[in-house]
Amino acid sequence: MITSERMAAVDANAAALGVPRKQLMESSGNAVAREVRALADPGASVELLCGRGNNGGDAFVAARFLSGYDVTVRLLGRPESIRTEIARENWAALGAAEIPTESVTDAADLALDDPDVIVDAMLGTGVAGALREPERTAARLANESDAAVVAVDVPSGIDADTGGPTGSSAGSGEPTGSGGSAVRVEADRVVTFHDEKPGLAALDADVTVADIGIPAAAERFTGPGDLLGLGRDPDSHKGENGEVLVIGGGPYTGAPALSARSALRAGADLVRVACPEAVAETVQGYSADLIVRGLSGDRIGPEHVDRALELAAGNDVVVLGPGLGDGDGATEFAREFLSRYAGRAVVDADALRVVPEVDTDAELICTPHQGELVGMGGETADDPEERAALVRSFADEVGHTLLVKGAVDAVSDGDAVRLNRTGNPGMTVGGTGDVLAGAVGALAAVTDAFHAAAAGAYVNGLAGDAAAAELGNGLVATDLIDRLPEATRDE
Ligand SMILES: NC(=O)C1=CN([C@@H]2O[C@H](COP(=O)(O)OP(=O)(O)OC[C@H]3O[C@@H](n4cnc5c(N)ncnc54)[C@H](O)[C@@H]3O)[C@@H](O)[C@H]2O)[C@H](O)CC1
Numbered sequence: 001m002i003t004s005e006r007m008a009a010v011d012a013n014a015a016a017l018g019v020p021r022k023q024l025m026e027s028s029g030n031a032v033a034r035e036v037r038a039l040a041d042p043g044a045s046v047e048l049l050c051g052r053g054n055n056g057g058d059a060f061v062a063a064r065f066l067s068g069y070d071v072t073v074r075l076l077g078r079p080e081s082i083r084t085e086i087a088r089e090n091w092a093a094l095g096a097a098e099i100p101t102e103s104v105t106d107a108a109d110l111a112l113d114d115p116d117v118i119v120d121a122m123l124g125t126g127v128a129g130a131l132r133e134p135e136r137t138a139a140r141l142a143n144e145s146d147a148a149v150v151a152v153d154v155p156s157g158i159d160a161d162t163g164g165p166t167g168s169s170a171g172s173g174e175p176t177g178s179g180g181s182a183v184r185v186e187a188d189r190v191v192t193f194h195d196e197k198p199g200l201a202a203l204d205a206d207v208t209v210a211d212i213g214i215p216a217a218a219e220r221f222t223g224p225g226d227l228l229g230l231g232r233d234p235d236s237h238k239g240e241n242g243e244v245l246v247i248g249g250g251p252y253t254g255a256p257a258l259s260a261r262s263a264l265r266a267g268a269d270l271v272r273v274a275c276p277e278a279v280a281e282t283v284q285g286y287s288a289d290l291i292v293r294g295l296s297g298d299r300i301g302p303e304h305v306d307r308a309l310e311l312a313a314g315n316d317v318v319v320l321g322p323g324l325g326d327g328d329g330a331t332e333f334a335r336e337f338l339s340r341y342a343g344r345a346v347v348d349a350d351a352l353r354v355v356p357e358v359d360t361d362a363e364l365i366c367t368p369h370q371g372e373l374v375g376m377g378g379e380t381a382d383d384p385e386e387r388a389a390l391v392r393s394f395a396d397e398v399g400h401t402l403l404v405k406g407a408v409d410a411v412s413d414g415d416a417v418r419l420n421r422t423g424n425p426g427m428t429v430g431g432t433g434d435v436l437a438g439a440v441g442a443l444a445a446v447t448d449a450f451h452a453a454a455a456g457a458y459v460n461g462l463a464g465d466a467a468a469a470e471l472g473n474g475l476v477a478t479d480l481i482d483r484l485p486e487a488t489r490d491e
Pocket residue numbers: 007008011021024025028051052053054055056057058083084122123124125126127128129130131132133135152153154193212
């Protein structure tokens with residue numbers, strides 16, 4: 001099963017792996033044509049109802065694969081209004097190949113000549129709201145005809161994620177808000193691409209999943225698609241893009257500052273640091289962009305839990321551990337803090353060891369390297385696939401998301417697993433783990449824990465690769481921070 005949102009991410013990842021959308025559309029169109037061939041012999045009449053997006057583009061390709069059939073390609077809209085370049089290219093290819101096309105803009109001009117097969121390629125996953133005209137009328141005509149109806153990717157008017165009508169948030173199959181009942185194509189067959197869609201199972205249609213050549217690596221590994229949708233809403237206000245509290249420092253002062261600055265560069269609006277008073281000035285000295293809150297004394301200990309919880313309450317995410325040290329008081333603090341905190345937290349460094357034993361309502365993203373993973377009671381292996389399986393089962397066991405750092409990072413929430421290949425040996429320098437924890441913290445303020453961990457690993461490695469390209473093995477952790485804004489851009 002794959003949601004529309006994940007499908008878009010995987011699509012972008014495939015393009016980054018050298019399999020561009022045009023190639024995918026070619027395979028999609030081919031798969032649609034195969035379905036038509038299975039339904040009707042050559043000579044049969046096939047009406048392709050095409051929208052102006054890529055769903056329509058799939059049908060332009062299908063028409064090319066249907067030589068021997070009496071094909072009509074009917075575009076709902078003017079050719080100039082075809083929205084994507086690849087769909088336009090495939091439309092142009094029809095003309096060049098002398099495959100008959102028609103374009104209809106007015107619903108009143110729509111009529112179907114009793115075809116044997118109708119291909120519904122009006123709307124796929126790019127639909128917004130209930131069907132408009134002329135799609136609405138075309139859907140009615142398709143439903144009234146005796147033809148076998150083959151839907152491309154998803155029947156037009158159906159939300160692929162819910163199975164309900166498009167434009168209804170309930171997705172329950174109930175009519176949409178504007179009074180009229182929702183029109184949707186009642187398909188006999190659906191050719192859907194790459195993987196099953198959650199909304200198709202309940203439909204009264206035969207569903208075929210067509211492999212369109214998206215490599216498994218596009219799902220298995222992080223890629224640029226994992227950043228889609230993480231960009232800022234242009235209308236947002238200060239604080240809406242994430243408020244992060246870093247709790248750490250004491251024996252080390254650089255670590256919490258690195259995490260905090262990283263969170264800012266990865267997109268958080270406000271980042272606060274709670275650290276011992278004795279080092280507060282030093283931490284503040286690293287950057288005027290940080291809001292530093294002192295906790296009495298020179299080490300964080302259990303006496304600071306109340307204050308830390310108070311500070312945490314105003315934030316979306318806590319990053320716990322950078323520079324905390326492994327003293328008994330710090331460990332006790334981490335244990336008690338987590339047992340009383342119920343929000344979302346990234347846990348790193350010396351705070352990791354308390355995770356397996358602590359009883360917490362918090363949602364944690366733990367960022368151990370192999371050694372720390374073993375320290376937590378987890379297992380590791382040399383083979384990356386085996387290691388990924390172990391990370392998955394350990395995440396399931398502890399009930400939290402794990403991001404296990406290595407040459408290839410492994411991320412799992414106990415269910416899904418994603419691997420990250422960005423990064424380079426130059427990043428074994430001190431502080432890059434603090435940068436990662438901060439970046440994941442910033443992302444966890446705007447998306448779910450698993451997505452934040454995967455995207456955080458990806459951007460951290462990408463920033464490291466950009467730094468290494470310029471500085472080789474001379475890179476330092478702050479070089480990554482400087483390159484995070486570019487690495488996190490989602491276009
Ligand atoms: N990897 C993939 O996901 C692949 C997908 N393919 C196909 O592409 C479609 C999705 O294409 P997209 O261009 O994003 O959107 P649509 O074609 O579904 O439609 C967008 C288009 O339709 C118009 N529109 C939107 N809402 C309405 C409405 N309520 N009523 C009428 N018209 C509407 C508007 O103009 C939009 O721009 C996917 O389903 C697959 O079929 C591939 O080709 C292969 C890879």
